[in-house]
Amino acid sequence: MAVPAPAIEAADLSYDFGGGRGVFDLSFSVDRGEVLGWLGPNGAGKTTTMRLLTGLMRPRRGRVRLLGHDAWSGRERAHRILGYLPGEIGLPAESSGGAVLDLLAAMRGLRDRAYERSLVDRFELDLRAAPHCLSKGNRQKLGLVAALQHDPPVLLLDEPTSGFDPLMQERFVAWLLEEKRRGKAILLSSHQFSEVERTADRIAVLRQGRMVALAETGFLAQRDRRGYHLRFGGEADAQRFAAAYPAARVRGCTAEVEVQGPLRPLVDALAGLELLSLRERQQSLEDAFLRIYAAAGGEGA
Amino acid sequence: MSGPLYRWLVRRAARGVGAWVVLLACYEWLLIWIYPSIARNHALSAVMAGLPRGLVAAFGLGGGSETLAVFLSSEFFSFIWILGLAGFAAVEAARLPAGMLERGQLTPLLLTPTSRRGVVVAAAAALLTEILALDALSLLAAALLAAVYGVSRAGVDFGLLGLGSFVLLAFLAMVALAASCLLADERSALGVAGGIGFIFYVLDFAARLSPRLSGLTHLTPFALYRPEALLAGHAPLGGLAGLALAAAGLLALAAEWFSRLDLRMA
Numbered sequence: 001m002a003v004p005a006p007a008i009e010a011a012d013l014s015y016d017f018g019g020g021r022g023v024f025d026l027s028f029s030v031d032r033g034e035v036l037g038w039l040g041p042n043g044a045g046k047t048t049t050m051r052l053l054t055g056l057m058r059p060r061r062g063r064v065r066l067l068g069h070d071a072w073s074g075r076e077r078a079h080r081i082l083g084y085l086p087g088e089i090g091l092p093a094e095s096s097g098g099a100v101l102d103l104l105a106a107m108r109g110l111r112d113r114a115y116e117r118s119l120v121d122r123f124e125l126d127l128r129a130a131p132h133c134l135s136k137g138n139r140q141k142l143g144l145v146a147a148l149q150h151d152p153p154v155l156l157l158d159e160p161t162s163g164f165d166p167l168m169q170e171r172f173v174a175w176l177l178e179e180k181r182r183g184k185a186i187l188l189s190s191h192q193f194s195e196v197e198r199t200a201d202r203i204a205v206l207r208q209g210r211m212v213a214l215a216e217t218g219f220l221a222q223r224d225r226r227g228y229h230l231r232f233g234g235e236a237d238a239q240r241f242a243a244a245y246p247a248a249r250v251r252g253c254t255a256e257v258e259v260q261g262p263l264r265p266l267v268d269a270l271a272g273l274e275l276l277s278l279r280e281r282q283q284s285l286e287d288a289f290l291r292i293y294a295a296a297g298g299e300g301a
Numbered sequence: 302m303s304g305p306l307y308r309w310l311v312r313r314a315a316r317g318v319g320a321w322v323v324l325l326a327c328y329e330w331l332l333i334w335i336y337p338s339i340a341r342n343h344a345l346s347a348v349m350a351g352l353p354r355g356l357v358a359a360f361g362l363g364g365g366s367e368t369l370a371v372f373l374s375s376e377f378f379s380f381i382w383i384l385g386l387a388g389f390a391a392v393e394a395a396r397l398p399a400g401m402l403e404r405g406q407l408t409p410l411l412l413t414p415t416s417r418r419g420v421v422v423a424a425a426a427a428l429l430t431e432i433l434a435l436d437a438l439s440l441l442a443a444a445l446l447a448a449v450y451g452v453s454r455a456g457v458d459f460g461l462l463g464l465g466s467f468v469l470l471a472f473l474a475m476v477a478l479a480a481s482c483l484l485a486d487e488r489s490a491l492g493v494a495g496g497i498g499f500i501f502y503v504l505d506f507a508a509r510l511s512p513r514l515s516g517l518t519h520l521t522p523f524a525l526y527r528p529e530a531l532l533a534g535h536a537p538l539g540g541l542a543g544l545a546l547a548a549a550g551l552l553a554l555a556a557e558w559f560s561r562l563d564l565r566m567a
Contacts, residue, residue: 017565051565054412056412057564076414077414082412086405089405090409092406103305103306106305107305107414109414146409147409
């Protein structure tokens with residue numbers, strides 16, 4: 001049986017703004033029922049990639065296919081199966097959120113609006129207020145419903161929970177997991193690492209427009225890797241520990257170590273020393289991101 | 302063309318069009334109200350007769366104020382009315398699509414299955430509807446006011462004036478729409494469209510000012526719009542048809558360009 005083609009497929013995707021800005025040689029795919037986390041600091045090229053995927057921008061090199069449709073030359077067909085929530089939401093000037101949804105539904109030729117209603121109910125969106133009168137969070141909700149009212153199988157979400165309160169973020173994560181189970185292909189860009197970690201199957205890290213990592217979420221976060229914070233009775237003990245365990249980072253009476261695999265070498269190095277406290281810290285996706293970014297030569301790691 | 306987008310754009314502009322119609326009607330009311338007293342003022346006619354011929358021709362004052370047609374064409378339709386409507390068309394065209402693009406309002410619309418060409422054609426159709434409404438309603442107001450004040454409309458053909466002005470305004474609107482699509486920047490589009498419109502008007506003005514510059518009329522569409530002749534029932538129909546074709550060509554160019562535009566912003 002033939003393996004179905006990926007829902008999102010980018011090959012050698014490049015767009016050069018000049019001055020080192022843009023995206024370069026990006027190749028990746030997203031399958032049906034998969035969430036790909038799209039991480040990177042501001043200016044790394046996340047939004048540019050999304051705009052290339054929507055057909056708003058034309059790749060200088062490479063190509064994008066969405067369920068077999070070319071994102072640029074076949075964009076009218078691609079837009080039937082695509083839902084894009086931009087980071088900066090712009091909405092047509094209208095008297096109410098409901099009127100915005102009506103306009104977009106008419107332009108999409110959408111008759112069955114049951115899915116739209118389910119989104120409005122789930123995210124408790126008030127459709128009576130004008131878009132320009134809405135708070136940041138409510139505007140985000142309206143943008144989300146406007147982008148996804150036609151229940152598209154391919155979703156591009158750029159900072160989707162920006163402005164959401166914690167309860168609404170939780171509701172969004174639950175909804176995203178449901179959509180994944182329904183077989184949607186989702187590209188998720190977010191600075192909320194916990195949100196990405198809970199929903200993404202794989203994660204790509206961008207730095208200066210290039211992909212510096214692409215791996216399964218668990219592998220990338222290295223969940224079997226643990227960090228320990230140790231506090232000794234005196235600096236002499238801390239120094240003896242540093243001599244016995246060279247990977248440790250010692251500062252005064254304290255030390256930081258990272259362990260992947262058996263704990264025996266650490267336990268042996270601590271033998272005979274006065275250890276006042278030991279605190280374990282599991283690696284998070286954020287730690288992994290900072291580590292990858294530092295290894296690739298980025299700042300702030 | 303996207304029907305829902307067209308209807309939405311027309312509905313959105315309705316209030317602005319209404320305000321313009323009221324403003325223009327007020328000005329027409331003022332002119333028609335004072336017309337009988339000016340028509341009886343022989344001293345004013347003597348002053349007009351003493352003006353240089355070039356100046357009289359440039360401002361369309363050739364016929365004096367003997368008839369309502371001549372009076373309105375010189376005082377209103379030659380200058381304030383046509384430039385006001387041209388300004389309205391330029392502002393509206395710059396807003397569509399460049400202004401909406403800059404404000405990010407066009408992005409959700411461009412992400413529907415509607416083609417970009419369809420979006421531009423809908424914008425052009427809405428723009429032409431607004432111009433037609435402004436043109437027709439302000440002329441209708443003039444005709445009604447003349448009837449209310451019992452001013453004779455003998456020899457006044459508002460229909461032909463409407464046709465001539467509509468074709469000229471449609472051409473200028475398509476120039477502005479093409480600038481809006483090509484530049485994708487509202488302020489630049491308005492500057493370019495306003496600049497081109499102003500140059501056309503100045504060329505026509507210069508051509509009327511001096512017989513030695515009359516050749517300039519071949520370079521400006523304003524030469525096809527002579528309110529005094531149109532109101533008297535004389536229309537350069539061939540020239541107007543050519544201008545309408547040029548407007549259609551500009552629309553096709555704008556739509557094609559916009560469909561290939563790399564939308565970095567918005």
